[in-house]
Amino acid sequence: MIVGPTKTLFMDEISTGLDSSTTFQIVKCVEQIVHSTEATVLMSLLEPAPETYDLFDDIILLSEGQIQYWADRSKPYRYISVAEFANMFKRFHVGQLLENEFSVPYNKVRSHKAALVFKKYSVPRKELLKVNFDKEWILIKKNSFYTFSGLFVLKAMSNV
Incomplete structure (x- = not known):
């Protein structure tokens, strides 16, 4: 469950133990969240199915601790070793x-206070609890007709 104004998610191996259909449904749901909220998700998957692969807007390949990025899909794929790719x-x-930007230490004074988290939870626990309770209450109210009508049927049958 995603609660709150999340703009960036880092998801590692979310498909472990899942079949390809379930993985597809989860990635499809995350894709809809990303596109509707203009968020960013960095997700690692091990050998996703082609239909799941097609859901991603961008692909980053990791190999031997190096990032391989294949941007031009119009050209045929050709193997490039990790060392060659990193050097290029x-x-x-x-x-x-x-490399120039990363060689200069970051000046923390320039940080915007809202960009850093100073508490363990960015949303107070009471607010998270309230949001979850409200969601559950809506589900209870939504399904209450079936629950009560089911009880009524059982009671009516016991009188027979």
């Missing part, structure tokens, strides 16, 4: 820019 990226202007 470091020579690329984006790689050089990132």
Whole structure:
């Protein structure tokens, strides 16, 4: 369950122990949340099914501790070793820019106070409890007709 204004989710191996159909349904649900709330999800999956793979907007490949990023789907795939890929990226202007940016220590004074979490929970526990209770209450009210009518049928049958 996702509660609160989450803009970024990091999900690791969510498909472990699940069949491909269940994994597809979960990823489809996350995709809908991402597109409706303009959020970002970084999800790791081990060998997803093709229909699940097609749900992703972007793919990052990890190999031997290195990131491999295949952006141009119009060209045929050709194997590039991890070392070759890492060296090519470091020579690329984006790689050089990132290396320059990461070489300078981050100045924490420039951080916006709202960007950092200073509490264990970003949403107070009472508010989380209230949201969960409200959700359960709606489900109880929604299904109450069936519950009470089921009880009525049982009582009517016991009088027979």
